[in-house]
Amino acid sequence: MKRNLIKAVGICFVIFAILTWIIPIGTYSNGELTTNSIDPVSFFDLAAVPVNTIITFIMFGVVFAVMGGFYGVMEETGALATFVKKVRNWFKGKEKLFVVLTIIEFVVLSSVTGLIVPLFILVPLYAAIMFEMGYKKLTALISTVGAMLIGSIGSTYGFNISGYTKNIFSLDMNDAIVGKIILLVLATIALIVFVLKTAKREEVKVAPVKEVKETTTKKVATKKTTKPATKAASKTTAKKSTTKKGTTKKKTTAALAAPATGKKVKAGKRVSIAPLVIIFSLMLIISLVGMYNWYYSFQIEWFNNIYDKIMAVEIKGFPIFQHLLSGISQMGYWGNSEFAAIMIITAGLIAWIYRLSLNQFVESFLRGVKAWMPTALYATIASVILCVLYQGAYSGSGTIATTVLAKIFGLADGFNVIVTGVAALVGSFFYNDLYYMLSEVFAFTSGFDASALPVAGLVSQAIYALGMLLLPTSVVLIAGLSHFDVSYKQWVKYIWKLALVLLVIILVVCGILSML
Numbered sequence: 001m002k003r004n005l006i007k008a009v010g011i012c013f014v015i016f017a018i019l020t021w022i023i024p025i026g027t028y029s030n031g032e033l034t035t036n037s038i039d040p041v042s043f044f045d046l047a048a049v050p051v052n053t054i055i056t057f058i059m060f061g062v063v064f065a066v067m068g069g070f071y072g073v074m075e076e077t078g079a080l081a082t083f084v085k086k087v088r089n090w091f092k093g094k095e096k097l098f099v100v101l102t103i104i105e106f107v108v109l110s111s112v113t114g115l116i117v118p119l120f121i122l123v124p125l126y127a128a129i130m131f132e133m134g135y136k137k138l139t140a141l142i143s144t145v146g147a148m149l150i151g152s153i154g155s156t157y158g159f160n161i162s163g164y165t166k167n168i169f170s171l172d173m174n175d176a177i178v179g180k181i182i183l184l185v186l187a188t189i190a191l192i193v194f195v196l197k198t199a200k201r202e203e204v205k206v207a208p209v210k211e212v213k214e215t216t217t218k219k220v221a222t223k224k225t226t227k228p229a230t231k232a233a234s235k236t237t238a239k240k241s242t243t244k245k246g247t248t249k250k251k252t253t254a255a256l257a258a259p260a261t262g263k264k265v266k267a268g269k270r271v272s273i274a275p276l277v278i279i280f281s282l283m284l285i286i287s288l289v290g291m292y293n294w295y296y297s298f299q300i301e302w303f304n305n306i307y308d309k310i311m312a313v314e315i316k317g318f319p320i321f322q323h324l325l326s327g328i329s330q331m332g333y334w335g336n337s338e339f340a341a342i343m344i345i346t347a348g349l350i351a352w353i354y355r356l357s358l359n360q361f362v363e364s365f366l367r368g369v370k371a372w373m374p375t376a377l378y379a380t381i382a383s384v385i386l387c388v389l390y391q392g393a394y395s396g397s398g399t400i401a402t403t404v405l406a407k408i409f410g411l412a413d414g415f416n417v418i419v420t421g422v423a424a425l426v427g428s429f430f431y432n433d434l435y436y437m438l439s440e441v442f443a444f445t446s447g448f449d450a451s452a453l454p455v456a457g458l459v460s461q462a463i464y465a466l467g468m469l470l471l472p473t474s475v476v477l478i479a480g481l482s483h484f485d486v487s488y489k490q491w492v493k494y495i496w497k498l499a500l501v502l503l504v505i506i507l508v509v510c511g512i513l514s515m516l
Contacts, residue, residue: 005378005481008472008488012429013049016385017041019400025392026403028443033406036398041388053387054380059336060117060475061376065369066340067121068376072368073347073361077354079276084125086273088132095133099199100192102126103147107188109288110151114158116476118287118339119148123480134201137484138494143195145480146495150191152465153502154184159293161434161465165457166297168438169445173297176454179513183462186505194498275353283346290334290342303331372483379479382472386432401430401440409444415452417459417511420445424460428467432474437464452514459510466502469495 017040026035041049054061074080091098106126109119127140155161157173162180166173294300307330310321328338351361392399405423412419423441431437438460445456468474472488481491 004487004489005472005478006381009378009381009384009478012471012473013046013384016388016430017046020388023400023403025398025400026406027398028402028406031447033403034398035403039392039397039400045388049388050381050384053384054377056387056390057380057383059340060383061380063117063336063340064120064376064379064479065372066343068368068370068372069365070121070343070347070368071124072364072366072371073351073356074276074280075368076356076360076364077276077350078271079273079354080125080128082271083273083276084128084132087129091133095135095201096196096199098133099130099135099139099143099195102130102143103192103195104188106144106147107151107154107184107191110148111154111156111158111184113288113292114152114155114160114163115288115291116148116152116160117336118284118291120145120476120479121284121343124483127484136200137486138490139195139199141480141484141486141491142191142495142498145476146469147191149465149469149474149476150187150502151184152468153187153462153506154180154182155461155465156180156184157297159297161461163293163297164435164438165461168435168442169453169457171454171457176458176513179455179458179509183458183506183509186509187502190498190501190505194501198494271354276350279346279350279353283342287334287339287342290331291339292332294332300332307331375479375482378482379475382475382478383432385430385473386436389430389436399430401427402443404430405440405444415445415448415456415514417455417507417514420456420459421463421507421510424463425467427460428464429471429473432468432471434461434464455510455514458513459506462506462510463503466499466506469502470499 021038021040024035024037025039026033028034071080087098106119106122109122110116113119123144126144130140130143152158152161156177157163162173165171166175294303311319311325313319313321328341329335347365348361351364356364389399389401405427408419408423408426420441423444424437427437427440431440438457441456441460445453445460448456468477470477470492472478477491480486481488
């Protein structure tokens, strides 16, 4: 399955490469498009660009690899499996409620924070619970990764979505907020209805209590006949535990929550889940607060001031905290490197609290990293087209994306919701990073009437998010497909009806807003 993702990303790159031989690069300034000659992707670039992509965007891979190590350590403690089973028992008979609550949580967190990659750390945990309930991969995928991306469609205060739109389009975070909320609610309802209609559960097979009692009785009554059976059973169990498919076939906790080891909690072993839940929650909260840019969103300088005061503390003239906390940015300016570091520190703390030895910590962490390496690689290589455009934009020579978008915006005189939506969707194919896509689009929308800019920004960010739900150049989507071992073809076949509904919702809501 996972090799199909390479094909999907590769086909996109080949299509882009062919276009570079046909479409000239261009720059847009003062309402005019200036085209230059073609700047094609060469035969050598077909091999060199993926390598450059890995070098340039390796931080995505590092984050997902460390995330795997983090889950490997949590699994090693045994508390992860215990927590998953407890939640499953809490929602016994209310499985649909859990799915709805999961969707709402991911949608809201995505809409409010815009921090999609950090929120991915919740995906394996919720997926494991859904698997314990008997739900299949596509249901778990759409309810977690899909919900995050749909939350971006109706992004309200997410800095990496609405914050970018605010700063590039020179807007306020509250501009078109009513439209954003309406869009968020309608998109969420559409997702919930879709999932509840398509979700299928398989009854999780748990050994009945009667069978266990009968076996015990037999063992006492007929000692000779039990031994061979027990021996054969133990052989079979050992064989299954060493087989790769044996750990994924049943879709238990280890299958997706922590695919690192496939270990389960030993019978009779009681593990407290409280430390794991508390530490995990605190780590996530601190990471989201640290990575959300408070100043550029709401001009909040509190974190900056606290940081400056802490760094100014001296002991006998020695700036102690400047050295102790060297290398970490102030809250609000954290990036993927800080997030990866926080996960490593948290994994070490969990290992210490659950009394794992140093060897256990290192081995479980490395097993997790190894298990997540395909996901890390795919998440990195998804930016292969952006890598080419990134270099072209900074060279100042222009890109084919500018030329294409100029032709699309030229279809209408002034702001038009459909034309802007088409441009945003095409732009999303070229740019899987919203900041670059909006920067490109704004060159054309800056000439619109000021009253149209909030709607233009909203339709651009919403269509971009829809594109990330569909296109194989989406970092989070590709990471999700890899992690759940779902092919891109299977995903498109599953999601296309919902995508059409979401497209209609976006165009209708934004169309109505443009007429107000």
